[in-house]
Amino acid sequence: SQQGEEDPQALSIQEGENATMNCSYKTSINNLQWYRQNSGRGLVHLILIRSNEREKHSGRLRVTLDTSKKSSSLLITASRAADTASYFCATDPKTSYDKVIFGPGTSLSVIP
Amino acid sequence: NAGVTQTPKFQVLKTGQSMTLQCAQDMNHEYMSWYRQDPGMGLRLIHYSVGAGITDQGEVPNGYNVSRSTTEDFPLRLLSAAPSQTSVYFCASSLRDQETQYFGPGTRLLVL
Numbered sequence: 001s002q003q004g005e006e007d008p009q010a011l012s013i014q015e016g017e018n019a020t021m022n023c024s025y026k027t028s029i030n031n032l033q034w035y036r037q038n039s040g041r042g043l044v045h046l047i048l049i050r051s052n053e054r055e056k057h058s059g060r061l062r063v064t065l066d067t068s069k070k071s072s073s074l075l076i077t078a079s080r081a082a083d084t085a086s087y088f089c090a091t092d093p094k095t096s097y098d099k100v101i102f103g104p105g106t107s108l109s110v111i112p
Numbered sequence: 113n114a115g116v117t118q119t120p121k122f123q124v125l126k127t128g129q130s131m132t133l134q135c136a137q138d139m140n141h142e143y144m145s146w147y148r149q150d151p152g153m154g155l156r157l158i159h160y161s162v163g164a165g166i167t168d169q170g171e172v173p174n175g176y177n178v179s180r181s182t183t184e185d186f187p188l189r190l191l192s193a194a195p196s197q198t199s200v201y202f203c204a205s206s207l208r209d210q211e212t213q214y215f216g217p218g219t220r221l222l223v224l
Binding site: 004030031033035040041042043044045048088090092099100101102103104105 | 116145147152153154155156157160170171202204210211212213214215216217218
């Protein structure tokens with residue numbers, strides 16, 4: 001079963017617009033991470049937010065976490081063509097036997 | 113630092129053949145993982161290791177074997193390749209469990 005699921009599956013926006021992606025998960029977590037993957041490349045870590053945090057910023061990225069709704073959002077402001085990539089959320093369940101679980105990802109296309 | 117390196121970048125196998133995917137990291141990370149990535153399914157954990165001499169199974173371990181004789185290296189062995197193992201394989205490492213993972217560039221495997 002999918003612990004983390006991103007929404008939407010695909011997103012296409014114009015350069016300069018903001019892009020918002022959401023991640024929903026099922027069980028309590030220690031932390032949630034967002035990763036970016038450019039086509040044909042490995043994943044690159046963007047930001048980690050812990051269960052006791054509600055919002056984190058990193059440059060043009062803003063991540064929020066709502067543990068009551070079991071959801072997170074990633075906002076990319078003033079998008080650029082170079083932001084075109086797939087974005088994955090990864091959740092770290094609190095249960096000791098579960099390891100980090102990745103969602104299927106959101107494919108973002110930023111049109112110049 | 114080279115970070116996480118993987119070899120080969122691309123491999124074609126025939127059904128029944130065996131091979132080893134190599135992974136090495138030079139960041140002195142204790143935690144290493146192997147994932148496979150298939151279209152629309154995100155990354156699925158195959159095996160992981162929390163330190164030299166210690167390995168454990170992930171979500172999809174069948175058909176794969178791992179060992180961790182040193183902190184730096186974490187090879188993944190396919191015992192008898194099957195077409196269902198056609199995928200892109202990523203190795204990742206982190207300083208500790210539940211923390212930021214650093215990914216290698218991936219190995220694209222095609223089993224005929």
